[in-house]
Amino acid sequence: MSHTRTPAVAGWFTGEGDGFRLLGTRCSACASVFFPREDVHCRNPHCAGGSLEEIPLSRKGRIWSYTDSRYRPPSPYVSNPELPWEPYALIAAELAAERIVVLGQAAPGVTVAGLTVGMEVEAVPGVLYEDAETAWTVWRWRPTGVTE
Amino acid sequence: MTADVAVLGAGMHPWGKWGRGFVEYGTAAARAALADAGLDWRDIGSVVGADTVRGGYPGYVAGATFAKALGWQGARVASVYAACASGAQAIATARAQILAGLADAVLVVGADAAPKGFFRPAGGDRPDDPDWLRFRLLGATNPAYFGLYARRRMALHGDTPEDFALVKVKNAALGALNPYARYRKRVTAEEVAASAVVADPLRLLDICATSDGGAALVLTSLDFARRHGAARPVRIRAVSTVTPRFPNTVLDLPDIATDSAVSVAPPAETFRASIARSAYEEAGIGPGDLSLAEVYDLSTALELQWYEDLGLCAEGEGARLLREGATAPGGRTPVNTSGGLASFGEAVPAQAIAQVCELTWQLRGTAGGRQVAGARVGVTANQGLFGHGSSVIAVR
Numbered sequence: 001m002s003h004t005r006t007p008a009v010a011g012w013f014t015g016e017g018d019g020f021r022l023l024g025t026r027c028s029a030c031a032s033v034f035f036p037r038e039d040v041h042c043r044n045p046h047c048a049g050g051s052l053e054e055i056p057l058s059r060k061g062r063i064w065s066y067t068d069s070r071y072r073p074p075s076p077y078v079s080n081p082e083l084p085w086e087p088y089a090l091i092a093a094e095l096a097a098e099r100i101v102v103l104g105q106a107a108p109g110v111t112v113a114g115l116t117v118g119m120e121v122e123a124v125p126g127v128l129y130e131d132a133e134t135a136w137t138v139w140r141w142r143p144t145g146v147t148e
Numbered sequence: 149m150t151a152d153v154a155v156l157g158a159g160m161h162p163w164g165k166w167g168r169g170f171v172e173y174g175t176a177a178a179r180a181a182l183a184d185a186g187l188d189w190r191d192i193g194s195v196v197g198a199d200t201v202r203g204g205y206p207g208y209v210a211g212a213t214f215a216k217a218l219g220w221q222g223a224r225v226a227s228v229y230a231a232c233a234s235g236a237q238a239i240a241t242a243r244a245q246i247l248a249g250l251a252d253a254v255l256v257v258g259a260d261a262a263p264k265g266f267f268r269p270a271g272g273d274r275p276d277d278p279d280w281l282r283f284r285l286l287g288a289t290n291p292a293y294f295g296l297y298a299r300r301r302m303a304l305h306g307d308t309p310e311d312f313a314l315v316k317v318k319n320a321a322l323g324a325l326n327p328y329a330r331y332r333k334r335v336t337a338e339e340v341a342a343s344a345v346v347a348d349p350l351r352l353l354d355i356c357a358t359s360d361g362g363a364a365l366v367l368t369s370l371d372f373a374r375r376h377g378a379a380r381p382v383r384i385r386a387v388s389t390v391t392p393r394f395p396n397t398v399l400d401l402p403d404i405a406t407d408s409a410v411s412v413a414p415p416a417e418t419f420r421a422s423i424a425r426s427a428y429e430e431a432g433i434g435p436g437d438l439s440l441a442e443v444y445d446l447s448t449a450l451e452l453q454w455y456e457d458l459g460l461c462a463e464g465e466g467a468r469l470l471r472e473g474a475t476a477p478g479g480r481t482p483v484n485t486s487g488g489l490a491s492f493g494e495a496v497p498a499q500a501i502a503q504v505c506e507l508t509w510q511l512r513g514t515a516g517g518r519q520v521a522g523a524r525v526g527v528t529a530n531q532g533l534f535g536h537g538s539s540v541i542a543v544r
Contacts, residue, residue, distance in 0.1 A: 008284070008285055009275065009281065009284075009285060027411075030411045030412075031410060031411045032395075032407075032408055032410060032411045032412070033408040033410055034408065035404075035405045035408075036278075036281070036404060036405065043394060043407070044394055044395075044411060044412055045393075045394050046394075046412060047411075064296075064300065064399070065296040065297070065299045065300040065303070065399075066296070066299055066348075067292055067295030067296050067298075067299055067347045067348050067349075067350075068292075068295070068347060068348045069287055069288075069289065069292055069347060070344065070345050070346055070347065070348070071265075071266075071289075071346060073266065073283060073287035073288070073289050074265065074266050074268040074283065074289075075268065075283070076268075076269065076273070076280055076283050076284040077283050077284060077286075077287040078284075079287075088287070090286060090288060090292055090295075090296070092296055092399055097410075098408050098410055099395075099397075099408050099409040099410045100405055100406055100407070100408040100409075100410075101397070101399050101405060101406040102404065102405040103282075103286060103288060103296075103399060103404050103405065104286065105286055105287070112348045116303070117299065117300065117303035117304075118303070128285065138285055
């Protein structure tokens with residue numbers, strides 16, 4: 001398989017392996033952080049508005065909450081209706097430095113049975129879906145110390 | 149505080165999966181509300197429609213669509229969309245027109261014909277839309293968010309799935325008494341526990357269904373109501389339509405992330421709590437004055453959250469309040485006497501209006517087997533996608 005790896009959304013994350021990072025933006029005037037990235041104007045109502053600069057977010061966070069999807073989500077989620085539905089977990093992770101909670105799918109193989117609120121997780125790259133030419137990539141949360 | 153407006157008429161189309169168009173449900177509810185008010189459609193000076201995004205252009209211009217179906221008669225018209233808060237914003241629009249003297253009698257209508265299964269975003273490739281993105285990138289359905297909130301309550305407050313199930317048991321028993329409810333069967337805790345998990349820890353019977361349905365109100369000035377024989381009508385005293393305040397630190401539908409609290413401290417109260425406080429302040433009442441509450445039980449766990457956000461109990465004590473029976477019939481503040489979304493399901497633009505229909509019947513003392521004895525003050529609470537507050541306080 002010589003699939004090209006392409007982000008399913010542009011500009012939200014970068015890198016591979018240990019170098020993987022979510023990308024947000026930070027206001028140069030008030031230091032507010034935005035994810036998904038805010039590129040037009042700072043959304044802090046108390047801020048006159050500065051320039052918005054891209055920053056990598058902390059790689060590690062702690063679980064704010066989690067759940068899973070036992071039924072196939074509707075489109076525009078892409079899944080193969082010919083295959084049986086494989087539930088995946090969803091993790092909302094709180095990043096201490098940025099004081100932000102970011103939702104993401106859990107890495108493959110992670111189930112709700114192995115999760116607790118407060119557990120440490122790290123952002124890792126994953127493949128959301130593949131078509132004939134392309135592996136569309138996304139971010140995933142994986143408990144630290146777990147390897148695929 | 150502002151002046152009151154009168155609820156002269158309330159009407160609904162029964163909720164369910166009827167397979168017909170939203171216009172039919174809305175006009176049926178409108179005719180029922182007009183009959184209840186003792187008015188002819190030609191007496192109405194303004195019509196406000198709560199929009200549905202699923203009806204194509206007719207749904208996006210619901211006010212005029214209902215007016216056409218009822219027969220063009222030259223009324224002032226408005227159409228409003230605020231997702232689940234659409235009905236509350238339609239009521240707010242009607243109230244503002246009455247208080248400004250632009251109309252004496254306003255018809256408010258909301259109706260929907262919902263799809264089966266999960267709600268999904270509008271069609272097409274739309275990567276600028278947070279609602280589209282959460283489905284595309286995460287497959288995060290509405291129940292997934294309800295599951296996150298439920299699990300968070302379990303971790304923070306020690307709530308259990310058994311607590312959640314008791315909400316369904318309570319609401320289903322009330323829905324069994326409501327002729328407009330879609331589900332009219334009592335449910336046991338065992339039946340909730342035996343239903344399939346949808347989004348851990350929530351099961352099928354913890355989560356509200358999608359439904360067809362319609363609801364309508366005739367709102368008037370107090371003078372108009374008196375002239376039409378209603379000396380002591382139910383009155384709307386407050387309508388809260390507030391937005392969150394930055395930084396909103398509770399993950400909200402349909403967002404993928406919260407605001408960051410790195411530069412501004414989070415507000416002392418959550419968005420949901422601010423919706424209720426705004427209504428209380430406008431009405432000049434507090435939670436201790438309530439006879440009943442209609443809250444948005446999109447999931448059983450979310451109803452417990454509303455107890456706290458409405459100030460019926462302290463944070464983290466919602467499950468205890470439920471177990472004590474304080475929110476059940478005969479309790480201090482019965483919640484979701486209509487049966488709630490647990491019994492109705494979601495018909496988005498109709499929901500906030502339907503909540504006020506229930507308050508109206510309760511405050512008139514005509515709610516039959518669901519009647520809260522001596523009901524004097526009622527509150528509704530819900531929250532619209534993308535940061536729309538929605539709460540109405542009615543009194544008699």
